[in-house]
Amino acid sequence: GEDVEQSLFLSVREGDSSVINCTYTDSSSTYLYWYKQEPGAGLQLLTYIFSNMDMKQDQRLTVLLNKKDKHLSLRIADTQTGDSAIYFCAEQGNTPLVFGKGTRLSVIA
Amino acid sequence: EAQVTQNPRYLITVTGKKLTVTCSQNMNHEYMSWYRQDPGLGLRQIYYSMNVEVTDKGDVPEGYKVSRKEKRNFPLILESPSPNQTSLYFCASSLQSQGNYGYTFGSGTRLTVV
Numbered sequence: 001g002e003d004v005e006q007s008l009f010l011s012v013r014e015g016d017s018s019v020i021n022c023t024y025t026d027s028s029s030t031y032l033y034w035y036k037q038e039p040g041a042g043l044q045l046l047t048y049i050f051s052n053m054d055m056k057q058d059q060r061l062t063v064l065l066n067k068k069d070k071h072l073s074l075r076i077a078d079t080q081t082g083d084s085a086i087y088f089c090a091e092q093g094n095t096p097l098v099f100g101k102g103t104r105l106s107v108i109a
Numbered sequence: 110e111a112q113v114t115q116n117p118r119y120l121i122t123v124t125g126k127k128l129t130v131t132c133s134q135n136m137n138h139e140y141m142s143w144y145r146q147d148p149g150l151g152l153r154q155i156y157y158s159m160n161v162e163v164t165d166k167g168d169v170p171e172g173y174k175v176s177r178k179e180k181r182n183f184p185l186i187l188e189s190p191s192p193n194q195t196s197l198y199f200c201a202s203s204l205q206s207q208g209n210y211g212y213t214f215g216s217g218t219r220l221t222v223v
Contacts, residue, residue, distance in 0.1 A: 008149070031209045042113075042199055042214035043152075050209070088152065096142065096206045101151030 002026040004100035006089050011106045018076040020103045022089030025070065032065060034074045035088040037102070043088060047074075081107045111136045115200050115215035122190055122222055130185045130218050132200035138213075140206040141183040142167070143175065145196040146217075152199070158183055159206055190222045 003025045012018045024032070030051050035043040049056045049063045049072070056063045062075040072091075076083055084107045089100040113134045122128055134141065142157040144167075154167030158177040172194055174186040183202075187194060198218045204210040 030207075033211065040217075042216045043201075043212075044214070045211045048209065048211065092207065092209075094207070096140070096154075096157060097212060099144075099152045101149070 002091070002093065002095065002098045004089055004091055004098050006087075006100040006103045008101065009104050009106070011108060012079050013108050014079060014081060016079055018074075018079045018083065018105055018107075020074045020076075020087050020089075020105065022072040022074075022100055023070055024072065024089070024091045024098075026091055026093040026095075026098070027070070028093035029070075029091040031092045032063075032072050033090040033092070033097070034061075034063065035090060035099075037086040037088065039085070046087070076105075079105075079107050081109055083107055111213070113200055113202050113213050113215040115198075115218050118216065118218060120218060120220050122220070124191055124222055125189050128187050128190060128220075130187075130198060130200075130220070132183045132185065132215060133181050134183075134202040134213070135181065136202065136204070136213065137180065138202035138204050139180070140203040141177065142201045142212075143173070143183070143185050144199045144201065145169065145194075146199060147196050155185070155198075157206070190220075192222045194220065195222050196220060 033048045034046040060077045086102040143155040144152045156175040200215040201212040
């Protein structure tokens with residue numbers, strides 16, 4: 001089946017940029033998503049990118065997509081303690097969403 | 110407010126005692142799905158439903174049942190819970206299973222089976 005891979009942990013200092021990476025296998029992916037899960041809560045849609053785009057920027061968030069390498073990244077500029085959470089990459093092709101295992105971002109004050 | 114509501118939020122039960130976790134959405138979504146979240150394993154899909162009376166197995170359906178008798182509700186049933194079903198469960202819904210509609214998640218149900 002389709003697979004989405006992410007590193008499990010990332011630690012950054014407050015004010016630095018965070019980059020969370022994701023790779024996927026489904027070459028028919030049409031939409032790629034980033035979800036955020038704060039402690040004790042469900043997942044919330046953070047941003048998404050359509051497969052014919054290379055980049056999408058939304059305030060402090062920048063999503064980069066390398067479709068040839070099937071690589072997606074999420075950059076958070078000026079990372080704050082409130083950004084501490086688990087971030088899930090997800091891809092959608094001809095099947096329902098496939099999620100990665102999530103990257104736990106820890107922000108050190 | 111558009112939302113997915115799960116109940117209960119927390120549940121402790123004993124092995125073998127049947128239980129139901131309810132899920133309801135108020136957005137007229139066709140697609141609904143159940144996931145379990147375990148440390149190091151991420152989200153694993155249990156069952157999903159494309160529409161009323163249409164349900165399909167996900168990646169880890171063993172030990173679970175679902176029903177979709179009406180559009181808004183998608184209960185998860187554990188006929189005979191076992192300790193390996195101790196987990197955090199999420200219900201999600203979407204307008205459709207494909208296309209850029211995103212998923213809306215419930216707040217989760219933390220189940221402990223002793």
